[in-house]
Amino acid sequence: GVLLWRRGVAPRSGFFMAKPHRYLLFAELSYAFEILRPLQAVALERGDEVAWFLNGPVPGNLLPGERLLRTTAEVRAFHPDAVLVPGNEVPLSFPGLKVQVFHGLGIEKKGHFRIRGMFDLFCTFGPLTTAPFEQLARQHGWFKVVETGWPKTDVLLRTAPAARAEGDEKRILYAPTFSPSLTSAPALAAGIAGIVARRPWRWTVKFHPKMAEEFAAPLRAIHADNYEIVSTTALAPLLQDADVLLTDTSSVAAEFMLLDKPVVAFRNRLPGPHLVNVDDPAALEHSLEAALGGDDPSREARREYAHAMQPLRDGRSSERVLDAVEAMLATGRGDLKRKPMSLLRRFKYWRKLR
Numbered sequence: 001g002v003l004l005w006r007r008g009v010a011p012r013s014g015f016f017m018a019k020p021h022r023y024l025l026f027a028e029l030s031y032a033f034e035i036l037r038p039l040q041a042v043a044l045e046r047g048d049e050v051a052w053f054l055n056g057p058v059p060g061n062l063l064p065g066e067r068l069l070r071t072t073a074e075v076r077a078f079h080p081d082a083v084l085v086p087g088n089e090v091p092l093s094f095p096g097l098k099v100q101v102f103h104g105l106g107i108e109k110k111g112h113f114r115i116r117g118m119f120d121l122f123c124t125f126g127p128l129t130t131a132p133f134e135q136l137a138r139q140h141g142w143f144k145v146v147e148t149g150w151p152k153t154d155v156l157l158r159t160a161p162a163a164r165a166e167g168d169e170k171r172i173l174y175a176p177t178f179s180p181s182l183t184s185a186p187a188l189a190a191g192i193a194g195i196v197a198r199r200p201w202r203w204t205v206k207f208h209p210k211m212a213e214e215f216a217a218p219l220r221a222i223h224a225d226n227y228e229i230v231s232t233t234a235l236a237p238l239l240q241d242a243d244v245l246l247t248d249t250s251s252v253a254a255e256f257m258l259l260d261k262p263v264v265a266f267r268n269r270l271p272g273p274h275l276v277n278v279d280d281p282a283a284l285e286h287s288l289e290a291a292l293g294g295d296d297p298s299r300e301a302r303r304e305y306a307h308a309m310q311p312l313r314d315g316r317s318s319e320r321v322l323d324a325v326e327a328m329l330a331t332g333r334g335d336l337k338r339k340p341m342s343l344l345r346r347f348k349y350w351r352k353l354r
């Protein structure tokens with residue numbers, strides 16, 4: 001057959017058959033599974049080996065056939081070529097390139113561009129994240145940056161939404177963030193209860209896994225046929241199903257915008273014309289009614305924002321991430337500086353994982 005080259009990486013078939021790579025998927029929160037599984041699927045398709053290390057989630061989160069490494073000794077024996085990480089930190093003692101694939105698209109929260117000295121490669125989404133990280137790479141000199149798109153969006157962009165019956169009720173997804181200073185839950189719970197009682201709109205509520213129960217409790221107290229709180233870790237079907245997203249300063253807003261649907265945000269930290277920002281809880285019902293009715297003044301700005309966040313919409317971001325990893329494995333760290341030695345972070349993970 002015809003041999004194909006993937007952007008500077010030797011093909012893995014025919015006379016040029018390369019040794020399969022080994023990837024470790026490092027998960028610390030439940031949202032990591034939806035980010036890492038598209039990468040796992042592509043890696044296995046390419047004939048690579050994949051294993052998981054769960055530093056928080058219970059093994060019951062894994063699917064049949066997914067390989068679990070339970071100890072750091074098993075990780076060393078597996079000896080991954082690369083560790084793929086959607087969180088902010090990774091044990092530096094683990095073998096392999098440390099690859100940051102991020103846990104959200106949003107750039108509004110503090111810390112998104114914080115450099116912790118742990119990663120060799122940052123796989124960014126689009127101009128809004130690539131340019132700042134490239135500047136940081138020039139400044140620090142110990143990591144590379146490749147724009148790949150976000151692996152989690154592969155399922156979102158390649159899976160058709162479930163069919164809706166004509167005349168079906170309008171649907172709202174409420175996904176507040178967890179941060180005490182940013183979450184909308186305390187301010188909006190009473191208002192949402194009233195709207196649920198007055199309007200036929202169908203509500204789905206998805207809490208962040210770090211949401212404090214004190215903030216979630218008033219929303220859990222709402223009981224109605226058109227109101228549901230879900231515990232699933234799979235966000236893509238919820239985004240596809242909703243007509244409008246209600247949130248605050250959560251990165252889920254950018255994911256929803258990739259589907260070209262309106263976002264109503266409560267006191268967003270960086271408001272702009274790409275979303276409908278609400279400062280007063282009393283204005284929430286009117287803003288939702290307008291958005292559900294097709295009044296969408298944010299449409300053009302939203303499309304521009306979504307394009308700057310992630311212009312790659314082909315659902316092949318996971319392939320590009322692994323291409324970038326393979327390219328770096330083939331060339332090594334080259335002229336990159338050594339990563340700074342962080343004894344405190346090394347000790348932190350040695351204590352947590354031993």
